[in-house]
Amino acid sequence: MIRTIAKKEFLENVLSRKFLLAFILAVIILGTGVVAMCSSYEEKKDWYDTQLNSLEQQLENGTSGYTAIAETELFKVLEEPGALSTLISGQQTTVQLGLGTVGTMLTAASSSEETSSSYTSPLWERFGMLDLTFIIGFLMSLMAIIFSYNSISGEKENGTLKLTLTNSVPKDHVLLGKYIGGTASVLLPFVLSMIIALSIVAVVVGIPFSSADYLAIGVLVLVGCATISAFYLLGVLVSSLTKRSAVSLLVCLFIWIFLAQGIGNVASLTATATTSGMSYDEYRQEYLSISQEVMREYGRENMRQALEIIQERQTALATEFRAQQEAQLNVALSVSMISPAESYTNVGQALAGLSSAEGEQIQEQVSDYIAALSKEYTEWAAAQRENQGGFPGQDGENFFRPGGVTNGGTSETFTPTVHLEDYYQPWGISERVGSVTNDLVAIVMFNILLFVGAYVAFLRYDVR
Amino acid sequence: MTEPMVEIKNLVKVFEDGTRAVDGVNLEIMKGETFALFGPNGAGKTTMLHLMLDFIPPDKGSITIAGIDALRHPLEAKKHVGLIAESAKLYEIFSARRNLRYFADLSGKKISNKEIDKVLETVGLSHAADRAVGKFSAGMGRRLVVGVGLLKRPDLLILDEPWTALDPEGAVELSELLNQLKKKEKITMLISTHDIFQAHKVADRIGIMVKGKIRKIVEASEVKDVESLYLKTVEVAK
Numbered sequence: 070m071i072r073t074i075a076k077k078e079f080l081e082n083v084l085s086r087k088f089l090l091a092f093i094l095a096v097i098i099l100g101t102g103v104v105a106m107c108s109s110y111e112e113k114k115d116w117y118d119t120q121l122n123s124l125e126q127q128l129e130n131g132t133s134g135y136t137a138i139a140e141t142e143l144f145k146v147l148e149e150p151g152a153l154s155t156l157i158s159g160q161q162t163t164v165q166l167g168l169g170t171v172g173t174m175l176t177a178a179s180s181s182e183e184t185s186s187s188y189t190s191p192l193w194e195r196f197g198m199l200d201l202t203f204i205i206g207f208l209m210s211l212m213a214i215i216f217s218y219n220s221i222s223g224e225k226e227n228g229t230l231k232l233t234l235t236n237s238v239p240k241d242h243v244l245l246g247k248y249i250g251g252t253a254s255v256l257l258p259f260v261l262s263m264i265i266a267l268s269i270v271a272v273v274v275g276i277p278f279s280s281a282d283y284l285a286i287g288v289l290v291l292v293g294c295a296t297i298s299a300f301y302l303l304g305v306l307v308s309s310l311t312k313r314s315a316v317s318l319l320v321c322l323f324i325w326i327f328l329a330q331g332i333g334n335v336a337s338l339t340a341t342a343t344t345s346g347m348s349y350d351e352y353r354q355e356y357l358s359i360s361q362e363v364m365r366e367y368g369r370e371n372m373r374q375a376l377e378i379i380q381e382r383q384t385a386l387a388t389e390f391r392a393q394q395e396a397q398l399n400v401a402l403s404v405s406m407i408s409p410a411e412s413y414t415n416v417g418q419a420l421a422g423l424s425s426a427e428g429e430q431i432q433e434q435v436s437d438y439i440a441a442l443s444k445e446y447t448e449w450a451a452a453q454r455e456n457q458g459g460f461p462g463q464d465g466e467n468f469f470r471p472g473g474v475t476n477g478g479t480s481e482t483f484t485p486t487v488h489l490e491d492y493y494q495p496w497g498i499s500e501r502v503g504s505v506t507n508d509l510v511a512i513v514m515f516n517i518l519l520f521v522g523a524y525v526a527f528l529r530y531d532v533r
Numbered sequence: 534m535t536e537p538m539v540e541i542k543n544l545v546k547v548f549e550d551g552t553r554a555v556d557g558v559n560l561e562i563m564k565g566e567t568f569a570l571f572g573p574n575g576a577g578k579t580t581m582l583h584l585m586l587d588f589i590p591p592d593k594g595s596i597t598i599a600g601i602d603a604l605r606h607p608l609e610a611k612k613h614v615g616l617i618a619e620s621a622k623l624y625e626i627f628s629a630r631r632n633l634r635y636f637a638d639l640s641g642k643k644i645s646n647k648e649i650d651k652v653l654e655t656v657g658l659s660h661a662a663d664r665a666v667g668k669f670s671a672g673m674g675r676r677l678v679v680g681v682g683l684l685k686r687p688d689l690l691i692l693d694e695p696w697t698a699l700d701p702e703g704a705v706e707l708s709e710l711l712n713q714l715k716k717k718e719k720i721t722m723l724i725s726t727h728d729i730f731q732a733h734k735v736a737d738r739i740g741i742m743v744k745g746k747i748r749k750i751v752e753a754s755e756v757k758d759v760e761s762l763y764l765k766t767v768e769v770a771k
Contacts, residue, residue: 074639231616239608
């Protein structure tokens with residue numbers, strides 16, 4: 070019975086014009102989105118190669134300070150465009166080490182003027198890109214609603230629900246059959262358009278996906294299917310609670326607008342309302358005022374000590390501000406989990422390596438690396454000073470550079486033993502999936518709760 | 534017509550607003566009999582059919598269909614029942630044949646494609662078997678709904694306002710079709726209607742239902758003045 074009803078539901082949807090429309094839209098939007106993102110990927114890859122070449126050239130020529138070592142190492146791992154960026158768009162992790170640099174404080178590659186901001190074409194910045202999270206969170210969720218809003222109330226209006234239930238078919242079989250067949254009919258255009266999109270990326274454009282990328286894509290498709298299923302069940306639930314299709318459609322659209330579009334604002338407002346802390350302007354003012362306060366207190370005669378205290382206090386303030394921002398982000402992410410579309414976006418971003426959690430991890434690892442490199446350099450510089458007597462030159466950090474620089478006929482080279490790979494360990498798919506466990510659980514719970522809700526509502530549904 | 538196909542005893546249904554839609558109905562319909570339940574709108578006819586089909590639960594009473602307690606074993610009882618629902622529209626995107634195939638598969642009985650063709654022939658839709666139902670006229674659509682009702686060769690065919698929304702020609706056609714079924718298939722039929730003129734052409738007995746109660750049951754053959762019966766019923770309903 071379930072199979073019969075599922076088959077009917079599937080065919081009824083697949084043979085309808087709305088299916089054709091959904092399929093065409095999904096192919097066009099995902100196809101053009103992927104082509105656009107492939108183009109952006111290739112632009113960024115060219116930019117990355119050029120920048121990396123330039124940084125390595127600087128290192129070889131010895132025309133830059135030792136910070137170039139860190140910059141080059143960070144640039145290599147943080148800025149290389151991932152193949153998954155052809156499916157999921159978003160800002161790659163930006164490592165911030167503080168607003169100002171004092172003494173040996175380094176600015177990471179990602180925050181320096183020339184190499185910091187990940188490359189973004191002005192075209193994509195202006196018009197945006199329609200990626201997989203848009204396809205699921207906007208287009209397919211809407212399609213799921215459009216396919217399911219009249220699944221029960223529509224059959225009641227047509228009288229076919231009575232004819233169906235006049236047979237010895239239990240109501241739960243009817244609901245299960247409608248869910249399976251209906252969801253399959255919405256998933257079909259999604260899966261087909263995904264196959265087309267992946268073929269464009271891998272075969273036509275020739276962007277190399279690794280096996281880990283394919284695994285991530287598999288998870289993305291699977292979670293995407295679960296997200297679409299949740300929206301389909303939402304339509305079935307509303308349809309089981311209303312007598313007329315028109316009412317069901319209005320209610321569904323209202324909820325969909327909130328879940329797909331309005332939730333971001335609600336999450337942000339809730340986060341700012343429930344977490345106290347300073348604004349960015351307040352933070353910046355306080356950050357800058359630290360130098361003045363400390364300098365007033367210690368005077369120029371205690372410059373070295375003052376600089377250390379300034380650095381210490383500014384670092385503490387930056388850490389506090391970052392923690393506050395993280396707390397706000399966590400609240401916003403928790404609130405946004407009431408929407409499966411937002412949860413899917415979180416999962417997509419995480420699997421593409423764009424999540425804030427991974428960013429925090431990278432931030433910590435890079436900070437440790439910078440601290441270790443800085444320490445090693447300080448010790449090396451002190452040793453050099455001792456050997457040569459006095460301050461080693463007018464240009465500070467540039468004096469001891471990798472290529473070696475002459476100071477009064479002496480040539481010295483700083484060769485670090487600290488390397489980024491000793492500190493930075495990129496996340497694998499298991500860590501990335503693990504970081505969005507809450508979102509995955511939320512999507513599964515949505516499916517379970519909505520199904521149970523639809524089941525109870527349908528059992529109590531007035532068939533007449 | 535010796536054994537009862539339907540036995541209803543002291544059936545009561547009171548809605549949440551206090552309306553006694555069905556108020557202590559007792560009824561027996563014999564095998565092969567065509568019983569018309571006539572009454573004005575709101576008399577409780579359709580509610581009674583819905584109680585028989587387990588669409589809503591009764592507050593009191595018992596219903597037996599083909600010897601099965603329909604309240605305790607509704608799915609079992611439904612195996613014997615076919616429904617021709619009021620103003621039902623089938624799946625417009627499917628052909629007449631595919632619609633019938635779907636309901637045949639739902640019936641739980643093995644119904645061959647030949648039998649489906651036979652049903653299409655019975656309801657006069659062989660020529661439009663592969664046409665999408667969305668392109669059917671109202672009369673053709675209603676005939677197909679009758680086909681769905683007949684599909685599983687039910688022991689009891691329940692017809693809910695079968696003549697509603699049909700033009701006079703369509704109504705006459707449907708009455709002729711029901712009479713043919715009565716003669717050829719010997720199906721027991723329970724018709725709920727407010728069209729006493731068509732009901733009189735088809736039914737063996739007519740039950741007059743007003744305000745949840747069956748006030749009177751008459752043999753159709755004994756009713757000479759249908760209009761008078763109609764007017765009397767309307768008067769009682771007031």
